[in-house]
Amino acid sequence: MASSPLENMLAQMDRARDHVDIKPGVYERLKHPERTQKVALPVELDDGSVEVFTGYRAQFDSARGPYKGGIRYHPAVSMDEVEALAGWMTWKCAVVGLPFGGAKGGVVCNPSELSRTELRRLTRRYTQGVRRMIGPQTDIPAPDVNTDPQTMAWVMDTYSTYHDHAVPEVVTGKPLELGGTEGRVDATGRGVTITLENAFDYLDQDLRGADVAIQGFGNVGSVAAGFIADRGANVVAISDITGGYYHPDGLDIDAATAHVAEHGQLAGLPGDHEEIENRDLLTLDVDALVPAAIEDAITPEIARDTRADVIVEAANGPTTFAAQTILTDRDIPVVPDILANAGGVIVSYLEWVQNSQQYSWTLDEVNRDLEDRITTAFDNVVRVYDQQNTPDLRTAAYVIALQRVADAHDLRGLFP
Numbered sequence: 001m002a003s004s005p006l007e008n009m010l011a012q013m014d015r016a017r018d019h020v021d022i023k024p025g026v027y028e029r030l031k032h033p034e035r036t037q038k039v040a041l042p043v044e045l046d047d048g049s050v051e052v053f054t055g056y057r058a059q060f061d062s063a064r065g066p067y068k069g070g071i072r073y074h075p076a077v078s079m080d081e082v083e084a085l086a087g088w089m090t091w092k093c094a095v096v097g098l099p100f101g102g103a104k105g106g107v108v109c110n111p112s113e114l115s116r117t118e119l120r121r122l123t124r125r126y127t128q129g130v131r132r133m134i135g136p137q138t139d140i141p142a143p144d145v146n147t148d149p150q151t152m153a154w155v156m157d158t159y160s161t162y163h164d165h166a167v168p169e170v171v172t173g174k175p176l177e178l179g180g181t182e183g184r185v186d187a188t189g190r191g192v193t194i195t196l197e198n199a200f201d202y203l204d205q206d207l208r209g210a211d212v213a214i215q216g217f218g219n220v221g222s223v224a225a226g227f228i229a230d231r232g233a234n235v236v237a238i239s240d241i242t243g244g245y246y247h248p249d250g251l252d253i254d255a256a257t258a259h260v261a262e263h264g265q266l267a268g269l270p271g272d273h274e275e276i277e278n279r280d281l282l283t284l285d286v287d288a289l290v291p292a293a294i295e296d297a298i299t300p301e302i303a304r305d306t307r308a309d310v311i312v313e314a315a316n317g318p319t320t321f322a323a324q325t326i327l328t329d330r331d332i333p334v335v336p337d338i339l340a341n342a343g344g345v346i347v348s349y350l351e352w353v354q355n356s357q358q359y360s361w362t363l364d365e366v367n368r369d370l371e372d373r374i375t376t377a378f379d380n381v382v383r384v385y386d387q388q389n390t391p392d393l394r395t396a397a398y399v400i401a402l403q404r405v406a407d408a409h410d411l412r413g414l415f416p
């Protein structure tokens with residue numbers, strides 16, 4: 001039976017629960033977001049008509065610091081999905097040791113059908129709708145699926161108009177000109193690549209010469225593909241919603257990136273390669289599979305058929321709970337989303353710190369800090385997995401995250 005992202009997230013928590021010293025009341029609270037909001041967003045379209053979009057923001061937990069998490073524009077956005085994504089942000093920030101809680105927002109829309117001016121009006125409406133929830137000390141949005149630095153600039157501008165001065169630290173992932181940080185655009189893909197290297201080291205394998213398949217060629221997937229190819233691996237397959245491409249000796253990632261920059265999608269990618277379906281990409285005989293699209297890519301059926309030696313989750317929630325159980329039984333390690341894709345929020349944290357200090361760091365400083373934090377988190381997860389005999393790496397990551405959030409609740413005395 002298909003499960004929703006929220007059901008998957010809650011089941012992942014339950015699997016870790018017995019390994020964590022947590023009061024029942026605290027655990028029960030952590031199964032519910034602290035606050036959610038649904039907003040109606042009337043937007044004037046370019047033809048003069050008005051369409052009312054639906055937006056959401058879910059704030060999951062703030063015991064460790066302000067809520068943090070991206071804004072997604074996608075037709076499948078729902079309250080269930082943003083609640084799950086907000087929960088995953090909470091565990092992600094905790095597992096990599098950031099002083100943040102977790103949130104997520106989204107608007108139900110198809111951005112490919114909206115013009116730039118329509119997207120700007122939609123973003124302003126959404127920001128107005130959630131402006132009492134967000135703020136530099138309360139909840140700090142960032143980019144996610146189909147949103148980018150320009151979207152964040154509009155959020156920052158709209159929020160700032162209510163405060164009579166610029167408030168850059170209300171969002172991260174901004175353009176450099178508006179207080180964005182060096183390295184944020186590449187940060188998630190860079191973190192995925194570092195995690196893939198860490199996983200190969202842990203498994204005593206060499207990334208150089210390894211075959212890697214990547215599903216999703218957006219901000220995260222395309223950047224990861226470039227870095228992974230730079231490390232000497234063969235990126236043998238890539239895909240987006242329009243379909244996939246395969247070459248046993250590795251694809252030309254620079255050419256694919258240039259093609260997407262020009263055409264907006266991979267469709268029509270020229271070159272000497274085979275076209276494949278997304279499902280075929282997920283079951284290729286590769287050394288590593290990197291799902292970098294959206295949730296639920298790896299279903300139980302895919303988990304039974306996949307021939308990857310290791311899976312590194314660049315997307316949030318790409319593996320269903322039932323699929324993870326099958327992969328665990330098949331001894332296929334999965335480096336979970338809350339660790340593998342944390343590079344983005346790590347560098348968002350660095351952006352927020354720089355904005356708060358009105359100071360900026362070099363790209364080298366940012367990249368070094370990212371590498372240190374994500375590698376330390378990887379080592380901690382592997383240590384818990386090895387020492388506490390958790391069923392899989394995901395459970396180990398949840399054990400660390402849940403314990404840190406539970407300890408924060410205890411120390412703050414939020415529960416008698």
Ligand SMILES: NC(=O)C1=CN([C@@H]2O[C@H](COP(=O)(O)OP(=O)(O)OC[C@H]3O[C@@H](n4cnc5c(N)ncnc54)[C@H](OP(=O)(O)O)[C@@H]3O)[C@@H](O)[C@H]2O)C=CC1
Nearest residue numbers: 144145146188216217218219220240241293315316341344
């Ligand atoms: N941006 C960030 O910093 C972070 C993102 N993430 C997660 O990474 C994932 C990707 O995000 P991001 O790269 O920013 O998003 P983008 O919107 O930039 O890219 C998403 C990519 O996935 C593709 N895609 C969507 N659905 C499918 C599908 N069913 N099959 C194959 N490809 C598909 C899209 O194709 P098309 O363009 O053709 O629609 C696009 O190439 C998401 O799960 C996101 O939550 C996690 C941490 C941080």
Ligand SMILES: O=C(O)CCC(=O)C(=O)O
Nearest residue numbers: 069070142144344345348
């Ligand atoms: O950069 C951030 O603050 C959050 C990015 C995000 O939405 C995610 O990690 O899923």
